[in-house]
Amino acid sequence: MDAPESADAADVETRAVATPRPRLSVVGVLGEILLTGGVIVLLFLAWQLWWNDALLAGSQSDSARDLSRDWNSQEPAPSMPAATAPEPSGAPPAQDFGLPVVAPQPEHSDVIGNLWVPRFGADYVRTIAQGTTTDVLNSTRLGVGHYDDTQMPGDVGNFAIAAHRSAYGGGLHLIDKLQVGDPIVVETEDGWYVYRFTNLEYVLPTAVQVLAPVPQHPGVPAGDRLITLTTCNPLYSTAERIAAYGAFESWQPRSAGPPAAVADIVAASGVE
């Protein structure tokens, strides 16, 4: 039984000595190219989900703060009556600023305002622009897109916006962490619009009815002022969508300063 084995071993040894390994074999190079390709694909995923995500999250919130700062440094609009300035009395009363100002629909990719959501973190702020195409959603300075043909902030109907769940700055990464009553605040050149989170729905990507003036009831005339945030679900997948709804609570002009709901995170962001 030993004889054939040792003969084989000797044979292998002889062949190895007789024919030195070729420097480059086709199969060897092909294998290495495929392995390298696999590593590059994994690197691309890491780039998309972490590197670029962190990069965009930083630049989007930085530019949103710059925008807020620019608006703060501007002179108050001359049309703003002086009476709306906050009273210097002790406890500021809940002032009534009347009906919210509704801005006209801007051109595609033009800025609408900033989104402040304390539940998404103390350093969270993103700029909302018109349109939901990749030039808005994947932008280094925007990140949140307003669905064309849905209402503007403060208007009766539905102010519907979209952002990425993961990657590209993940504007709505923590959407499933919202709790009933959480403030969702939109800051525009005109003022601050406070919405309160009401509920969440898991829908199919085809569910355009969540954008209706009365969500899920297309054709029904608008009655309330609503906000709808849409993004992907589950995480790292585009199989479904999440729609988060909020109901309008109050409005105040820029001259009145940020509303109490976000005053602390706005102050902490250093835009004033």
Place this chain on the structure above:
Amino acid sequence: MYAALWRVLPGPVWLRIVALAVLACVVVFALMTWVFPLVDGIVNPQDVTVGG
């Protein structure tokens, strides 16, 4: 391919390892900075909107 690269590199083993590490870092940086953003513009499967 990589065996040939190893043979081409001069110097002792530790120097070759350092050279390969530097080379790998340069390649990864180039991929992350220029190649991936370019590729991402071409293959962007992430649609986050409804109805779109």
